[in-house]
Amino acid sequence: MPQSAKKPFIDVLSGQRQTVPPTWMMRQAGRYLPEYREVRAKAGGFLDLCFNPELAAEVTLQPVRRFGFDAAIIFSDILVIPYALGRSVRFEVGEGPRLEPLDDPAKVATLAPRADLGKLQPVFDALKIVRDALDPRTALIGFCGAPWTVATYMVAGHGTPDQAPARMMAYRHPEAFSKIIDVLVDSSIEYLLAQLAAGADALQIFDTWAGVLPPTEFARWSSEPTRRIVAGVRAKVPDAKIIGFPRGAGALLPAYVEATGVNGVSIDWTAEPAFIRERVQSKVAVQGNLDPLVLITGGAALDRAVDDVLANFAQGRLIFNLGHGIQPETPIAHVEQMIKRVRG
Numbered sequence: 001m002p003q004s005a006k007k008p009f010i011d012v013l014s015g016q017r018q019t020v021p022p023t024w025m026m027r028q029a030g031r032y033l034p035e036y037r038e039v040r041a042k043a044g045g046f047l048d049l050c051f052n053p054e055l056a057a058e059v060t061l062q063p064v065r066r067f068g069f070d071a072a073i074i075f076s077d078i079l080v081i082p083y084a085l086g087r088s089v090r091f092e093v094g095e096g097p098r099l100e101p102l103d104d105p106a107k108v109a110t111l112a113p114r115a116d117l118g119k120l121q122p123v124f125d126a127l128k129i130v131r132d133a134l135d136p137r138t139a140l141i142g143f144c145g146a147p148w149t150v151a152t153y154m155v156a157g158h159g160t161p162d163q164a165p166a167r168m169m170a171y172r173h174p175e176a177f178s179k180i181i182d183v184l185v186d187s188s189i190e191y192l193l194a195q196l197a198a199g200a201d202a203l204q205i206f207d208t209w210a211g212v213l214p215p216t217e218f219a220r221w222s223s224e225p226t227r228r229i230v231a232g233v234r235a236k237v238p239d240a241k242i243i244g245f246p247r248g249a250g251a252l253l254p255a256y257v258e259a260t261g262v263n264g265v266s267i268d269w270t271a272e273p274a275f276i277r278e279r280v281q282s283k284v285a286v287q288g289n290l291d292p293l294v295l296i297t298g299g300a301a302l303d304r305a306v307d308d309v310l311a312n313f314a315q316g317r318l319i320f321n322l323g324h325g326i327q328p329e330t331p332i333a334h335v336e337q338m339i340k341r342v343r344g
Helices: 009-013 034-043 047-052 053-067 080-084 117-133 147-156 165-170 174-197 217-235 250-260 274-282 292-297 300-314 332-343
Strands: 071-072 089-092 096-097 139-145 202-207 241-246 263-265 287-291 319-322
Touching: 009 202, 009 241, 034 047, 034 053, 047 080, 047 089, 053 071, 053 117, 053 332, 071 300, 080 089, 080 117, 080 147, 080 174, 089 241, 117 139, 117 174, 139 147, 139 174, 147 165, 147 174, 147 202, 147 217, 147 274, 165 174, 174 202, 174 217, 202 217, 217 241, 217 250, 241 250, 241 287, 241 300, 250 263, 250 274, 274 287, 274 300, 287 292, 287 300, 292 300, 292 332, 300 319, 300 332
Parallel strands: 071 139, 139 202, 202 241, 241 263, 263 287, 287 319
Antiparallel strands: 089 096
């Protein structure tokens, strides 16, 4: 029996609708769980946790143990690629990531041409530990950040509300900006292939900041680099299952799906249901799209919101998820309520 036949999550990405949609949550290993906070305190810094295979595997498994999710996603971060490229990456408490900015062409010239995957061996070791520990029906997801989103942090040196530094650089110095994107495409292909080799069943490409781009720039800096990554992975693993998440893409989603060749697309909670059903879900699996804030709210509002997602998308291929990551203040009881509602 092929491995995918045993995993509802993979079956959906392979073209088979499930009566009860498989369920997991973005950022499901996180601060809303007391067991995560305990391990996090033990680990030291955030990157220390990412690069400790035993602890990263443990926090990956925690939400699956607690809630019986249909997929685990390896605990890591999208900024491990800049780290593997030799850039300084650190996480300040309460402030998020800090990198040395690549904010002019002279600095871009110092960028290493390829990532040192040896620096990411702990991620692959963690994947192997999780793979061995998971129930055979539970899928394991590897991931990377999309080149555009990772580049926004590399250019600015930190997160910004509208990613203006990267957008300005792409307009002012397109050749230098293209170099960053090219390096990230090549490094991401190698990184994702190594995750598949370590035991990942599927991959997700997170383009958190895709929605700030105008259509022409979106095609150039979001869709096209993602297409190249998908093609590069499939050149070595032809049946690799890949989900794209161009958050905020809205009306550009059908073109993204067409251009990239992904098996599924994650949608945020602002997506217009009829448009998604007709133009997107008719072609690929859809993942999402519960508002993380209604999960915090709970009660009747949560029941209605879950029912809405199911009414809108469960007649087609659906992986039930949030429209973005779970918030730290989310009550555990509300996650249990959501799962019970989805599974009927």
